Amino acid sequence: MALANRDTQTERQNSTIGTPGQNTRPPIASLALLTLTFIGMMTSIFMIFLYVPTDAIEGIPQRIFYFHVPIAWIGMLAFGVLAVASIGYLWKKDERWDWLARASAEVGTIFITLALITGSIWGRTTWGTWWTWDARLTTTLILWFIYIGYMMLRSYMGRTPASARSGAVLAIIGVIDIPIIYESVNWWRTLHPQAEVGTPGALPPEVVLTLMISLVTFTLLYSFLMLQIYQLQKMQALAQQLHANIE
Amino acid sequence: MQGFIYLVSAYAIVWVGLFAYLAVIMMRIRGVRTELAAVQELVREQQEKPTTS
Amino acid sequence: MIFLEQVITILWKDVRYELRSKQMWTGMGLFALLVLVIFNFTFDLRVDNAAAIAPGALWVAFVFASLLGLGRTIAAEREIGSMDRLLLCPVDRKAIYLAKLLGNMLFIGVVEIVALPIFAALFNVPLFVGALLPIVLLSTLGIAAVGTLFSAMAAATRARELLLPILVFPLIVPIVIGAVRATGTLLAPAVNEPPWLGLIAAFDVIFLTVSMLTFEYVVEE
Numbered sequence: 379m380a381l382a383n384r385d386t387q388t389e390r391q392n393s394t395i396g397t398p399g400q401n402t403r404p405p406i407a408s409l410a411l412l413t414l415t416f417i418g419m420m421t422s423i424f425m426i427f428l429y430v431p432t433d434a435i436e437g438i439p440q441r442i443f444y445f446h447v448p449i450a451w452i453g454m455l456a457f458g459v460l461a462v463a464s465i466g467y468l469w470k471k472d473e474r475w476d477w478l479a480r481a482s483a484e485v486g487t488i489f490i491t492l493a494l495i496t497g498s499i500w501g502r503t504t505w506g507t508w509w510t511w512d513a514r515l516t517t518t519l520i521l522w523f524i525y526i527g528y529m530m531l532r533s534y535m536g537r538t539p540a541s542a543r544s545g546a547v548l549a550i551i552g553v554i555d556i557p558i559i560y561e562s563v564n565w566w567r568t569l570h571p572q573a574e575v576g577t578p579g580a581l582p583p584e585v586v587l588t589l590m591i592s593l594v595t596f597t598l599l600y601s602f603l604m605l606q607i608y609q610l611q612k613m614q615a616l617a618q619q620l621h622a623n624i625e
Numbered sequence: 626m627q628g629f630i631y632l633v634s635a636y637a638i639v640w641v642g643l644f645a646y647l648a649v650i651m652m653r654i655r656g657v658r659t660e661l662a663a664v665q666e667l668v669r670e671q672q673e674k675p676t677t678s
Numbered sequence: 679m680i681f682l683e684q685v686i687t688i689l690w691k692d693v694r695y696e697l698r699s700k701q702m703w704t705g706m707g708l709f710a711l712l713v714l715v716i717f718n719f720t721f722d723l724r725v726d727n728a729a730a731i732a733p734g735a736l737w738v739a740f741v742f743a744s745l746l747g748l749g750r751t752i753a754a755e756r757e758i759g760s761m762d763r764l765l766l767c768p769v770d771r772k773a774i775y776l777a778k779l780l781g782n783m784l785f786i787g788v789v790e791i792v793a794l795p796i797f798a799a800l801f802n803v804p805l806f807v808g809a810l811l812p813i814v815l816l817s818t819l820g821i822a823a824v825g826t827l828f829s830a831m832a833a834a835t836r837a838r839e840l841l842l843p844i845l846v847f848p849l850i851v852p853i854v855i856g857a858v859r860a861t862g863t864l865l866a867p868a869v870n871e872p873p874w875l876g877l878i879a880a881f882d883v884i885f886l887t888v889s890m891l892t893f894e895y896v897v898e899e
């Protein structure tokens with residue numbers, strides 16, 4: 379199984395007499411995160427399906443909530459990480475910030491996509507409609523578009539410093555804009571109040587506990603995926619650099 | 626019953642999605658490793674040849 | 679004052695260049711009109727409906743025409759290589775940005791001035807109310823502020839015409855909402871309307887500043 383480990387054969391690069399071999403160091407960090415994620419996921423599944431009581435109002439489908447909410451939160455966290463990494467890159471000009479940014483953008487896109495899908499299904503069961511233009515859903519959709527725009531921009535501009543800079547600027551503009559978008563949609567919606575997607579009122583302790591466990595699990599998953607993509611970016615950068623050195 | 630179907634499909638989509646993504650990541654890592662090995666071969670070959678400029 | 683001189687010089691150069699080729703103005707103008715006409719077919723515009731649909735139609739036309747104009751200016755720059763030569767000069771990047779921004783606003787503004795009376799006629803709405811000017815001005819400023827920055831970004835790619843709208847549309851959502859609602863309130867005054875013009879103005883200040891500061895990173899070679 380191809381997991382990312384720290385050894386990208388940079389040492390071999392310097393030695394002229396080296397036996398080309400596969401990676402020697404076991405991927406400790408990756409395996410650890412993967413194991414923890416697995417344990418967390420098992421625990422979460424148990425709690426979601428066997429521990430938490432069925433919601434009185436919404437019934438069985440309400441359990442989607444325990445996956446949907448953490449996934450959505452992590453999707454937004456990923457955007458925050460993307461923004462911080464972007465600022466870091468523009469400030470320090472260190473490539474590694476860019477690897478972090480690209481990793482978070484990729485993982486974030488996946489998470490927001492899943493959040494939109496699960497949210498839509500949950501909305502269908504609760505409110506009878508696949509979509510509603512309330513502030514939260516609309517902003518999440520816009521966020522999805524910004525993520526996609528980022529991925530497209532980076533893809534079209536390739537693996538260059540110019541690409542990294544442009545991506546960073548996009549991320550910074552995006553993160554400043556998101557709260558403004560949310561507020562403006564809020565103002566717009568107050569004119570036509572409609573079904574709000576969300577759970578009203580205080581939540582019983584079992585619900586909170588399950589939600590927290592699920593959140594921890596998905597944070598671990600996010601960290602695991604980030605590590606993989608970060609190493610992937612690192613290796614791709616290295617390969618590109620070596621190609622350039624040869625020519 | 627219908628609610629149950631929605632629940633299952635939501636979880637199924639998440640699982641399938643995450644696993645598919647994980648599989649894609651693994652493939653990409655393997656691909657880069659192969660590419661890196663190949664490039665490193667080329668680098669060594671170039672180093673072993675007497676330098677001509 | 680050197681900064682201002684730089685801005686005006688670059689702006690004047692762009693305006694003269696664009697005056698020579700009338701391509702863009704006519705293209706954008708016709709495009710805006712076409713959108714307005716198509717709206718007539720897509721929505722049922724009886725008299726009572728017009729006030730509800732008209733602001734939306736107007737701003738869809740303006741936004742699309744703006745994007746068209748934004749894409750064209752930077753593409754033209756890249757073709758003749760003037761941007762590269764400009765970057766070689768020790769001119770403040772913020773000045774370049776401002777000049778491009780003002781140039782874009784000028785072009786879009788001309789199209790808007792032409793489209794507005796025709797819009798008023800087509801939709802049969804009373805248009806020359808005083809408060810319309812600040813709405814159009816500030817909204818155009820916001821769209822152009824973001825658009826100028828991203829057109830510089832997208833210009834470096836092959837799929838620039840495709841990429842520019844994808845990048846810009848999500849980001850200008852507050853302006854679009856604000857502009858449409860503000861124009862709507864003009865035509866059909868409502869109570870308890872949020873301060874849309876204030877929102878647009880705040881957006882402008884924030885994104886003008888951020889764009890001006892980050893522009894140099896985008897055009898850096």
